[in-house]
Amino acid sequence: xxxxxxxxxxxxxxxxxxxxxxxxxxxxxxxxxxxxxxxxxxxxxxxxxxxxxxxxxxxxxxxxxxxxxxxxxxxxxxxxxxxxxxxxxxxxxxxxxxxxxxxxxxxxxxxxxxxxxxxxxxxxxxxxxxxxxxxxxxxxxxxxxxxxxxxxxxxxxxxxxxxxxxxxxxxxxxxxxxxxxxxxxxxxxxxxxxxxxxxxxxxxxxxxxxxxxxxxxxxxxxxxxxxxxxxxxxxxxxxxxxxxxxxxxxxxxxxxxxxxxxxxxxxxxxxxxxxxxxxxxxxxxxxxxxxxxxxxxxxxxxxxxxxxxxxxxxxxxxxxxxxxxxxxxxxxxxxxxxxxxxxxxxxxxxxxxxxxxxxxxxxxxxxxxxxxxxxxxxxxxxxxxxxxxxxxxxxxxxxxxxxxxxxxxxxxxxxxxxxxxxxxxxxxxxxxxxxxxx
Numbered sequence: 001x002x003x004x005x006x007x008x009x010x011x012x013x014x015x016x017x018x019x020x021x022x023x024x025x026x027x028x029x030x031x032x033x034x035x036x037x038x039x040x041x042x043x044x045x046x047x048x049x050x051x052x053x054x055x056x057x058x059x060x061x062x063x064x065x066x067x068x069x070x071x072x073x074x075x076x077x078x079x080x081x082x083x084x085x086x087x088x089x090x091x092x093x094x095x096x097x098x099x100x101x102x103x104x105x106x107x108x109x110x111x112x113x114x115x116x117x118x119x120x121x122x123x124x125x126x127x128x129x130x131x132x133x134x135x136x137x138x139x140x141x142x143x144x145x146x147x148x149x150x151x152x153x154x155x156x157x158x159x160x161x162x163x164x165x166x167x168x169x170x171x172x173x174x175x176x177x178x179x180x181x182x183x184x185x186x187x188x189x190x191x192x193x194x195x196x197x198x199x200x201x202x203x204x205x206x207x208x209x210x211x212x213x214x215x216x217x218x219x220x221x222x223x224x225x226x227x228x229x230x231x232x233x234x235x236x237x238x239x240x241x242x243x244x245x246x247x248x249x250x251x252x253x254x255x256x257x258x259x260x261x262x263x264x265x266x267x268x269x270x271x272x273x274x275x276x277x278x279x280x281x282x283x284x285x286x287x288x289x290x291x292x293x294x295x296x297x298x299x300x301x302x303x304x305x306x307x308x309x310x311x312x313x314x315x316x317x318x319x320x321x322x323x324x325x326x327x328x329x330x331x332x333x334x335x336x337x338x339x340x341x342x343x344x345x346x347x348x349x350x351x352x353x354x355x356x357x358x359x360x361x362x363x364x365x366x367x368x369x370x371x372x373x374x375x376x377x378x379x380x381x382x383x384x385x386x387x388x389x390x391x392x393x394x395x396x397x398x399x400x401x402x403x404x405x406x407x408x409x410x411x412x413x414x415x416x417x418x419x420x421x422x423x424x425x426x427x428x429x430x431x432x433x434x435x436x437x438x
Contacts, residue, residue: 006069007038007060014046023072036069041385078102124208124304126200130380134206136218137199138231147171147178175247175272184218187226187242191274197297198243198278201304208308214315216240231282236315238282238289238430246275282311286321289314341427348428355415362408373399 003021009018010033021027033040039058048055130141146401150170154162161167171180180195181187190198206216213233220227229240249270256271281292291310293303373395380391418426 001069001071001252002066003036003038003069004060004063004066006033008034009237010038010040011057015040018383025324032069032071038069042359044410124204124308126204126304128200128303131135132205133199133203134210134216136185136216137203137206140180140182140188141199143180143182143185143201144192147180147192147195175249176274177247179247181226183244186218186229188244189242190245190278193222194245194276194278194297201229201278201297201300203242205307208304212308212312214311231311231315233312235317236284237283238311238314241281241283242281243278247272248275249273282314284314284318284321286325287319288325289318344427345431348426352428353417355411359408359411359415362411366402366406366408369402 010029013363016026019026019257022029030040038060041055041057045055053057094261128135131217133141147170153168154170162169170178171181174189177191179189186199186202188198209216209231215232217230217232218227219230224292227241228242231238231240252269257269276296277294278297279292279294283290291314293300293307296301334381339352354364376391377395380388380395383391418424
């Protein structure tokens with residue numbers, strides 16, 4: 001849409017109506033107008049107009065600059081609608097469960113406030129200890145309990161003992177955290193101090209999901225570097241990422257560098273430490289089906305009910321997203337096939353035009369040749385012997401050959417019959433309702 005056209009529309013009717021027609025929200029259209037240098041009606045403009053009062057309409061600045069204003073495409077509007085449907089579904093799921101710990105949804109561009117939460121009826125809470133945990137958590141808890149002793153044993157070990165394959169090595173320590181990937185257990189990245197809380201948090205999450213009929217299992221496919229947890233319900237699947245605690249860094253001070261040098265060990269110019277912010281995410285088989293959470297332990301614990309409800313909503317909505325994706329892929333394939341046929345038709349018609357020019361030139365050459373043969377026939381009697389008789393025979397042969405193998409008729413016949421290996425009609429043939437005919 002041209003800049004001048006958008007200016008005329010926002011001054012012809014309320015912006016909320018214009019925004020709805022263009023697939024935008026009211027604030028979104030206001031921002032678009034501001035970026036394009038389009039003045040918009042002030043607050044109360046339409047109320048004054050309705051009351052018969054005059055309201056000043058500023059002219060369009062620099063009207064000679066009239067570029068196209070970028071508007072959201074159909075795919076962008078569809079993604080926004082899917083995101084809104086998902087948010088509404090999560091809010092409805094939390095409302096039906098009365099989850100008080102649910103995070104308040106962010107206000108949309110229209111500025112609407114989220115509905116208030118209902119009375120609590122199901123709340124997922126963490127326990128102070130791991131009681132009857134999931135087998136994956138049991139194996140991980142055993143590995144976490146053995147980790148301090150393993151670290152002490154590693155510190156006391158000699159270089160030869162560390163080089164021995166039979167001597168167990170501790171997990172990789174990176175940026176103040178341990179990368180733990182337990183066989184038949186969980187994968188997590190965190191300092192030892194946070195691992196107990198993470199296990200209790202994941203235990204509560206697993207129990208909340210299990211109550212809703214979600215099956216949890218560990219699996220590792222060929223294309224995956226580490227094993228992941230898969231949440232499955234009703235044939236749909238989500239992949240739960242490893243729980244990771246972030247890190248922060250600061251420049252190392254001179255004393256730390258000097259102390260490291262005295263201890264004969266290398267030290268980076270940065271000092272890394274855990275950040276205290278823990279994150280996790282889920283990803284469905286459909287790219288759009290995903291959610292992530294991050295925060296401190298105090299922030300994440302109240303969100304357990306919301307995380308469970310979000311996972312359930314993602315699992316429930318994934319078939320719809322798959323159908324939409326498959327329908328969109330089919331539409332794109334059909335559109336690509338249609339465009340391919342149109343391109344082939346256009347190329348075939350361009351080829352027919354070339355052949356028409358070729359046949360036209362051959363026809364003109366044939367007429368010129370016939371005039372030449374008629375002239376030779378008139379002048380043949382004036383030739384010296386024995387050329388008059390020879391000329392007459394030559395004229396018969398050329399004319400017979402011209403009738404038998406007329407070039408322009410041959411070219412035209414190729415156009416009207418088409419290749420023998422392709423069925424009729426050819427690609428240049430008009431089709432009913434084609435864009436070329438319209």
